[in-house]
Amino acid sequence: MLDGFEEIAAGLVATAKSFHARGWLLGTSGNLSAVGQREPLLLAMSPSGVDKGELRADQLLSIDQNARIVGQPGGKPSDESLLHIRIVRDRGAGAVLHTHSIWNTILSDVYARDGGVRIEGYEMLKGLQGVSTHEHAEWLPIVENSQDMATLAESVGETLNKHKAAHGFLLRRHGLYSWGENLAQAKRHIEILEFLLETIGRTLHIRANAI
C-alpha cells in the first residue's frame, strides 16, 4: 500500500459523509478521488455503486493512469475514473470531487442553451483559488452528458482547455465536477460552487415573481 494512503482514504471518507448528509451524493451517485503519487500516477478513488454515507476507508481503490486497479484484487472503480484522471493531468489537481445535487442538476439544464453558468459579483467567489475579489466573473461550462466515457473524457478535455480559468464544470442533467491542489481545496470549491448555484437558482424565482 502507498505511503499516506490511509490518511488520504480517511479524508475522502469524511468528505463523502459530509456531502452525503447534504444530499449531494444520494443513491450511490458521485465520486471522489485524491492523488497518492504523481509519477507514475496513483489515484485513491471511490468504488462504483457504494453508499457514500456508509463509505469505509478500506473500500477506496488505488487506480493507475489508465483507471486500472493497482494492488487490491476486488472492487470496481467508478465509470467516471477517466474524467478524474483527465482533470488530474490537465489541471495538476491533487483531488477531484463530483457531486449530484438538486441545484447543480437543475442549473446544468436550465443554462444548457448558454453553454455555461456565469457567476459574478458574489463575495463567495473569493474562496475559489486565485480569485481575490467578488468582482470576478466565473464561467462554469456545461458539457453535454454521455455514457461513452472515452468521448466524455475528450469533451471534458476540450472544455478544460478552452476555459483555462474555470474552477469546475457541469455535466448536463448529471452533476458538478470541481478540484483543487489538495482535498481541502477541492472540498472548499465544491461547497462554494454548490452554494452559488443554489443562490442563483433561488434568485431566479424571486426575480421573476416578486420584484
Add this chain to the structure above:
Amino acid sequence: MLDGFEEIAAGLVATAKSFHARGWLLGTSGNLSAVGQREPLLLAMSPSGVDKGELRADQLLSIDQNARIVGQPGGKPSDESLLHIRIVRDRGAGAVLHTHSIWNTILSDVYARDGGVRIEGYEMLKGLQGVSTHEHAEWLPIVENSQDMATLAESVGETLNKHKAAHGFLLRRHGLYSWGENLAQAKRHIEILEFLLETIGRTLHIRANAI
C-alpha cells in the same frame, strides 16, 4: 428467531433513522421491510405508530404472507403490510421501503391527472437497477389512495403488472414505494427517486417563472 434477523433489523433501523433525519418519515409515517425467509415467507417489518427516528431493532416484527405476526406476542404490524407482501411477491423484492416526503406528496398530486410522473434524461436514473443510460425514461405510476388495504393491494398489484419496468410507484397525496433485491438496493432506489422528484418539482418553479 430467524437466523440473520438481528442483522436485517439493524439495517432497517439505520435506514429508518437516515430517512427520518431527511424528513421522509416524520410523525411515525412510512414503513420498512426486508425478507427474512422466502418459503414460507417471513418479513421483518416496522411496527405501526413508532417514531422512526427512535426505532429500535427489538421493535421490528416478523410477519408471514398474510401479515400475521409470527413469534413475538406484542406489537402491531403496519396497516400497509399487505402492500409490502404484494411487492415482495410480484417483484421478487428482498426489501420494500415507503417514504412520506414533501416532494413525493406534492408530485403525487400535481401529476395525478396524468396517472404518473415521467422521469427522463437524468444521470441519476442510472442508479436504478438495470438502467444503463441517462436516456432511460422511467414511468412512476400514481395509484389513487384508499383506506381499504385489500382494495389498495389489488390496485397496487394491477399497477405492478401493468408497469413491469417501474422501480417504484406513488400513492396519491400519500407517499412513495420502492424496493430492491436487498435493503441496500431499495435504499438506493428511494434516494434516487426522492432526488429526482425534488428536482422535477423545483424545476417546475424555474421553468415557469424565470426562463
Add this chain to the structure above:
Amino acid sequence: MLDGFEEIAAGLVATAKSFHARGWLLGTSGNLSAVGQREPLLLAMSPSGVDKGELRADQLLSIDQNARIVGQPGGKPSDESLLHIRIVRDRGAGAVLHTHSIWNTILSDVYARDGGVRIEGYEMLKGLQGVSTHEHAEWLPIVENSQDMATLAESVGETLNKHKAAHGFLLRRHGLYSWGENLAQAKRHIEILEFLLETIGRTLHIRANAI
C-alpha cells in the same frame, strides 16, 4: 423533585434538540412542556431564553397552575406558560409543544384572512390522534398574536372551545402549538402539522406557476 421528573425532562430535551436541528426552535424561540402531576397541576416547562439546541435536563422548571415556579429557586418560565396550562386544562393534554418554523410562520400570515388553514386529503392526517382516513379535513385555526399573555390565553381558550376537533393552532406570524396525551404523541402531531404546512406552502408555488 417529582417522581419521574428526570425521565420527563430527558424526553423534553431530546425533543428540543431534534426540533432545533430542523430549524423549528431557532434563536431560543418556542417552548415545550409535559405534565408531571395532574392534581394539583405540576408542569415540566422549558425556561425562557435558552438555546434549545443546548438545553439541559437540569434547566427544566416545575411550574404550577398559575405558572409559578415550584421547588427550584432560579430560572424564569416562558411567558407563554399560561398558554401551555390552558391547553393542558382544556384538552387534557399530557404534553404541549410550540414551534417557530419558516413554514408555520408564513402560512399563519398568508391564511390569516381565512381565520385558519384547511388541510384535507393527505394520508399524513391519519397520524393525528383519532383520525382514521386521509379524507379527514383538519381545520388549523389562526389566532391573532398579542404580547398580553392573559388576553392571548383567553383567545386561545375561545379557539380551543370553538374548534374542539383541532389538533393544534397557529399564532399569526408567530408559530404553531400542538399537544398530545403524552410527549410522543405531541411530537408526532408537531411533525405531521409541520410537514403538512410545508407541503401546502410549496404546493402554492407549483399550482400557481406551473400547471
Add this chain to the structure above:
Amino acid sequence: MLDGFEEIAAGLVATAKSFHARGWLLGTSGNLSAVGQREPLLLAMSPSGVDKGELRADQLLSIDQNARIVGQPGGKPSDESLLHIRIVRDRGAGAVLHTHSIWNTILSDVYARDGGVRIEGYEMLKGLQGVSTHEHAEWLPIVENSQDMATLAESVGETLNKHKAAHGFLLRRHGLYSWGENLAQAKRHIEILEFLLETIGRTLHIRANAI
C-alpha cells in the same frame, strides 16, 4: 494565553460547527470572534481560510485592536477582522458573528436598492436584545461590498452610527453580520435574523404567485 481563552475558543468552535452544518459557513466563508479582554482589546478570532466544520480550538487567534496577532507565531487572521473590531468598539459587543447563507446573500441583493430590509410584525423579533413586542420594526441596513477593508470598515462605522437600533447589517451579495453582549446572544441574533430573512424570501414567492 489569556485567562478564559480556552472556554471562549470552545464556544466559537461549537458555534462554527453548528452554523456550518446549516450551510451558513460553507467553503471556509464567514468568521467568528469574541472579546477576551476589553482594555487593551484582545479578540479571539477565527483564522482565515479554515473549514468551519472542522475548526479546532487551537486554531483560534488572539488579535489586538489593530488586527495584529498577539502571542501565537502562526496563522492569518481574517481580512474582515477590522469589521469585527469596529463592531466591538462601536456597539460594545462581546461577540461578533458573520455568516454567508443562501437567503442572506439573496436578500442583500434583492433589497439593495432600498438600502436595507425592513422586518416587522414577527414574534421572532422579540428574541433580539431590547425588543419586547412583535410590533417592533427592525431595519437591517445593506452596505455595498468592497475589497478595501479600511474603506469597508468606514462604511460599516457610518452605518452603525446612522442606524443605532440595528442588531445587524448585510453586506451586499456577501453576508450577514450580527453581534451580542456575549457569544450566546450573538448566536441567538444570527439564528433569528437568518430565520426572518428566509421567511421573507419565501414569502416573496407565495405572495406574488398564489394569493
